[in-house]
Amino acid sequence: MIRFGKPGWERKLEFAIRQWWFEKTLPAKLDKAEADWHATQPPNIPPPIVVDHPIDDTLQTGESRLLGGAMSIHAPWSREQPDPPN
16 A cells, blocks of 8 residues: 555644644744834934914904814924935
8 A cells, every 4th residue: 555645634733733833933923023123113203293372363263262273293303314425
């Protein structure tokens, strides 16, 4: 009698073991990938600047005054640029 390959139950067992091992090691791999990603992010990013403007009496009349004044959010861009290559 000649057989080629493994019997069906051995293939199923091997697949189940590989799947179990993958699921067992996946959380550690994801944690490492997340830590590596955080390590590549620029440090000390300043928070955005939020400006709350006072109510403008000429533009806001009636019930619109209840909403308050205008608001704006500004990005604190760094003006330090690296020197261009020569």
